[in-house]
Amino acid sequence: MNITDIRTIVVGNPWKNWVFVVVETSSGITGLGEATGGLQTMPNKEAVEEIKHLAIGKNPLEISNVVDEMYKASFLKITPAISAIEVACWDILGQHLNVPIYQLLGGKVREKVRVYANGWYSGERTPENFGEKAKALSGRGYTALKFDPFGSEYMRLNKDSETFIKKIIRSVRDAVGPNVELMIEGHKRFNSTEAIKISHWLKEYDVTWFEDPIDSDDIDSLIHVSRNSPVRIIAGEGFKKYKDFTRFVSSNATDIVNPEIIGIGGIGGAVKVAGICSSFDVDLAFHNAESPLKTMTNLQLCGAIKNIYIQECFDDFNEDWINELFPNYEKVKDGYLSIPDKPGLGIKINEDIAKDHPYNKSNFLRMFKPGWENRKGASESE
Template identity: 40%
Template sequence: MKITDVETFICGNPWKNWLFVKLHTDEGVTGIGEGTLNGFAKTVEAAIHELKHLYIGMDPHDVETIALKMIRDVYSDGGQIQGSALAAVETACWDIIGKAAGQPLYKLLGGKCHDKLRCYANGWYRGPREPQMFHDKAKEVVARGYTALKFDPFGNAWRTVERKDFQTAIEIIAAVREAVGDEVDILIEGHNRFSVHTALQFAEAMAPYKPAWFEAPVPPQRISSVVEVAKRSPVPIACGEDYYCREQFAELLKHDAVHIIQLEPQFLGISAAKQIIGMVHAHNGVIAPHSAQGPVCSVVCAHLNMASPNFYLHEMFDEFNEPWEEEVLQPPLKVERGFLRPPERPGIGVELNLEQIAKHPYDPGYWIPLFKQGWEKREGQG
């Protein structure tokens, strides 16, 4: 079997532009993948086509060699852009492999480790940055069966915050805890916002509300800063979604400070993601992969999580996005009372609805401006 062609499709929504790929083979088996990267949909799309001379003609089963050709052999560090291009192509290859074998992806990655996957809700807090709004929406999320939910209470903060904004963030955390009770996990999203000092101030202040984790409190580039916060924080630190190679995770894990790892398959590809999950397992850590890029990424994470003994939580953004999103994939990935299972059909188990995608064209204003006031409304910039 040989890869003969690649198609790309961009689907726009105010949250971000999703980038999908479809690989064709000489045996008529096709596979789909995703290369979404916030404000870089067109850039990643260009990379997928610019590098296609490296994978057209390859056997889709040879995913490790395809990864070497698209990453090592280019002899440049394209970071998340290059990683997203690889992940899109490699996911489509795994989809083809599963279809050719007649098996769902998770069966090829180690098999069933769990009966079902516990999900946490994300993206549910669209609206004004007010404690009462967070309180009311949190109650709605729990009423749908979720036993964990994540939110960013920090507005457009960056590095340091004024005392009033600091207090508002803590009031929001308190309001959510009051809304959901003691039995539901709350997860605090930091979005790489703070200096070490500010992050630790927030960690101390939120500790009485018992968050399950404080996510990405400081920028990821200086692992020494991440480690310092993790070792001093009274709240467990989670991170990893920004890293795009094994070496970055090796450097993070060697400090034995962060034990909740949020790897991003969208930047790594499935093969490297599975290897990193093993690295985390060897360090007595758990995984909660980042799956907020788009709907295909969420399906891929479901397969990875099902096949990983050290799975902790599955991120679910899709249920709280635009209502038409559930028509982008056939069949859609469905959460039932806070839990889900990956598709059982061969491959990744879903197909693209190209008619629905065509209704929502690319818009350069569709991205998340995390440091602009009101970004939580996810209305885009166009």
């Protein structure tokens, strides 16, 4: 079997264009991967076009050989393009052997994985709206919710903003009660001093973690914040090197990280990170702010990796037409996602629906602008 072509499909999801990779083979099997990356839509798409000749003609079942060639050619940098092609090759391998990918990684260790909801807090930015939406999700079986209560604030909070943000978090906590986990998203917006200050008053609300309170590229400062925070600090979605994970978790700064597999080499990279974390008794909560295809990819990993704490999921809050784009992806039931048993990733894309929703340069979040939480794209939020 040989790779005969590699194509990209860009779909205009309103708040983030999705970049999909289709790897075609001489046997007729096609594999899917995702290379979505916020404002990197066209760079990621063109990166696939730039490197695909290095994979065409190779055997997709020999995944390490395919990836190694691209990795060396990119000057030893793991890119979303490489990760997407890598995942697509795993999808092909699973289909070829008629087994789900988790079976190729050692077999299933769980039947389902608990998820936390994200992307649910659109609408008016008031404590009442946050509380009502959170209560509704709790009623649907979600036992964990993540949200960014900070709005357009950046770097520091003034007293009025701090008071209002506390009201939002209190409204959510009161709405769901003490048994639902709350994860607070920082989106890397604060400096270290402010992050530590915020972490101390977050303790009052019994939050599970404070995510990316500062720029995670500065691992020394991240460790400093974590060691001075009374609540758990997590990071990892921005890490691009395995040694970044090693450095963070070996410092005893946290016991949970949230890797983004698009940034670390795909499925093989995720397994490496899981091994690093396991050796330090650290759990994983894979980042997942992309499409249902990405969810299905993460589910294969959750099916095979033991040190999984929880899985992020936006899928319940997507546009309705996305159910037609991906007609067979796993849906959240009572706060859990089942591990799919179909061969490969277990998901297909409807390319006709994809054509109905083309790339739109305005489809990105204007982070730290008022109203960004509505996730309607730049043109609609201004």
